[in-house]
Amino acid sequence: MIDERAVPRRSGELGRPCDWVVDFPDGTVAPDAPPGVVELAGVARRLRALTASEFTISGIARTAGVHRTTVHDVLDGAIWIDTSTLARLERAVGQVLWELDGSQ
DSSP: OOOGGGSOOOOOTTOOGGGGBTTTTTSOBOTTOOTTHHHHHHHHHHHHHHHHHTOOHHHHHHHHTSOHHHHHHHHHTOOOOOHHHHHHHHHHHTSOOOOOOTTO
């Protein structure tokens, strides 16, 4: 069952994470990008790799209890995810998705 409270908020004054990365999630991050953009790009890259090898987007969403569109939005850098959604996704795939960028 999908918990409507776990649906992440849409972007606000920060814009979307993909607005700060050319060719999200693989491209260059803008030097003035807010904290979290580099890490969210990493989350998207790790999720993309998992969906290419052992998981489906629908399966991750179902196991995590989030909308399938939420997983698509994370992959596209269209949303900032909250910690609850991140924890749900990590538990669904059994891996850490958010890793701090060492340069920060």
